[in-house]
Every structure is written in C-alpha cells, then in structure tokens.
Amino acid sequence: MGSSLFAPFFSLWLADLAVKNRAIIISADYRLLPTLRGAIDPLQDLEDFWQWTRKDLDAVLERRAPGHSVDLGKLMITGGSAGGYFGLQVALSHPDEVSVLAIQYPYVDVKDKVFTEGPGENDPTVLRWPKEQIPEEGEGLEWVEDARMKMVSKAGFERSAFNISLCTYGQFYSKVVDPLGLDVVELEPLRRIEAGAKLPKKM
Template structure:
C-alpha cells in the first residue's frame, strides 16, 4: 500500500497492484504544525482501523488491504510527512520514500528574512503575509485550509520562504516535529530503508537538507539502507521521469523490495 500520489507513484502502484491512500490535512499557516500532525496521526489510525472494511465494502469484497505492507511517500511538504511518519511508525511501515522533502526545518532558508529567488520570482512583500493572516483572523479568509487545487497559494508560500516566516511554525521546543532532532533523540526509520530524490537546483526546498539527512544517518544509523539520488533540476524535477530510468531503478530497488517482501 502506498500512502501518497504522483505520476511516478501511480506507475509504481499499477506495476505492483498497490493501493494508494492520500490524507487530507490542515495546512500552514492557518493551522499549526501540531494540528497538521494530529490530522496525519488521525489518518494513520483510520488506515489501521477503518480502511480494510472501507475498501472491502467499496469493491464488494474483491479487493483486500494488506496492512503489513505499507510504504510511505510524498513530495516537498509531503516528503517531510512521509519521513516523519516513518519515524513515528517505524514498526508499521516497511520503507520510506520522499521527493525533495523539507528536512532541515531550522534552516535559515525557512526562518530568516533575506533575498531569495524562488523559481525566479521576485522577492514578495512582507505585507502579503501580514494581510493574509489579518484576513484569516477577522474571518475574511477561511481559518482552515486543506487543499489548493488551483495553486492559488503559490505566491504566499514563496513569500513565507523568502521572508523566513516559517520560523513560527517550527518552534525550537517542538523537537518531536523536526526530523533531524528526532534522529538525535534516537528515533529510527523503518529497517526496510529510505529513498530520497532531490533536484540539485531546487529553490523551493534546497537540496542541502537532504544531504544533511544523509550525513545524520551515516553518523547515527549507519546500518540503515539509505539512498539519496540528486539530479539536475528544480523543485518537481521528476515530473517527466519514468520508473525504468537507471537512477530510479537503483534508488527504488531496496525500498520496493522491502515493501513487497
């Protein structure tokens, strides 16, 4: 079972007759990271307790869910959620995949206001953030947002990155929501391993975070099967990639083998 969705994952699911389950969750900045993570935990619990019956009913008993074979995956913020879910439920997950994940949440790239070119866009005004949050506070905008199908929040996201406004979303005392700090505190990924892919020219989530994850795991969990594939390209570089490309085959082989074993 896969817990995410993308063209590559759709192809992987078709190839291995897997079920893809995607969570809905409250998004930043209207909600806190704790609220977001509570939604992910509620989703995990729903998968464990309700999904098999739901699928059985929807397919007249034709499809059965195998909860012993779960691999998590996600892109960008979803990559962070895939990694943190792997740490939170290492015994219930076979292996973990993440594409250009947010790893180093304390990075100055996300927490300090300075000039950053994100996807070639100009520096967004700080007032964009202030006005958005004021509208949320007085009810002119929803206080709960869980999707953005038209990409209408893209400039707001860029503004948060450029202005370092995510610093308030990852308070220093919340080590349990920080991947690198969780590893320092002896949390461990599923023994089936971790596969991370990242574009070396990423201006939304710099590749340095994935290299830091690699360094931490070499030091703190050297026996873990960890594979990092860094390729040319920006955020979302894998949009036209196919499963049979050598770099993907090499990266996926161990994670997929552990998942299906």
C-alpha cells in the same frame, strides 16, 4: 499546499508502481498550513488517518470493493516537499510498520536559515521565484493571519507566492510551522532522529 487529488502534485510513477505491484494508493488530505497551531495540526490529522487505516480501512474496502483487502505489512509512504516532511514524520512515528519511505525534496531542516532568516543578499530567491512576483512582507503577514483562520485541505498554486514571501522575509518557521513558539522536538525531523527516533529500513 495541494491536496491528494490535485493532479499537478500527483506523481505518475506512483500509479505505475501500484499497477505493477497490484497495490492500492491511500491518499490522505490534511489541514494545510498555515493553521492556528502550525504543523502540529496536520501532524495530528495524519496520526488520526494512520489509526483509521488500522481500525476502519478493511471495513471500507469490504463495503466499496468486496473481495479486496490490503496488506499493511507491505507499506510505502511517499510525498514531496511538505508532503515529504509529513511522510517522514509519520514514518518516524511508526518506523517498524513502514516498509519503504520514498520522499522527494522533503522539508527536513525546518530551522534552516532560509526559513528563519530568509535568503542572503547574494542568494537566489526561494525556488528562484521572480522578485517582482514576491509579495511584500506586510502582504505575506496579512495573508498568513487570514489564512490560518480558515481550515483548508485543498489548494493549488495560489498560495505559493505568499509562502515564498514568508521565506524571503525570514517568517516562514515562526509564522507557519511553529506560530505558538512551542519549539518542540516533534516538529523537527532532524531533532527527532538525533533524539533516537528510528527511520524505516528502506528509503
């Protein structure tokens, strides 16, 4: 959900920090879930973006902002919710090149029961969403099948209720994150860490 320029999802503290440290903000758009292959697709987009910053960013800055350069040795990755998940995943892939990882409420335990079974009968709704505004299971499943066929990198809050529906009925992980049923470690930050992946030194 969201995009790099969607104002409600942009952290103002990040802009203040960039000004204070004379830093630049490089914000990537990526395919939003659901996609045909699930989280593998945006993870590939972000790895491509990472490689682009190494190969082409200097040339882009030279063309568009002559005299400016970027020190990739001083790099902070940040993101919230799904962006926190993807930021963490990128940092796990390149821990020695990330100076600081600053993520907020990240999606870390992708197989938590909320995403695989749904909240319990006595648990609050996901995000405490009003029950009467949560689409029925069939509506959520119909939406996810339609949405995965459209490549989208920008969205607002209009997807929220459907994602909450998928969580409510225990379908989020199987329909959104891993629709192919691959069950690969690359989709799960906790499994990657348990398998030996390193985190950046500062978090």
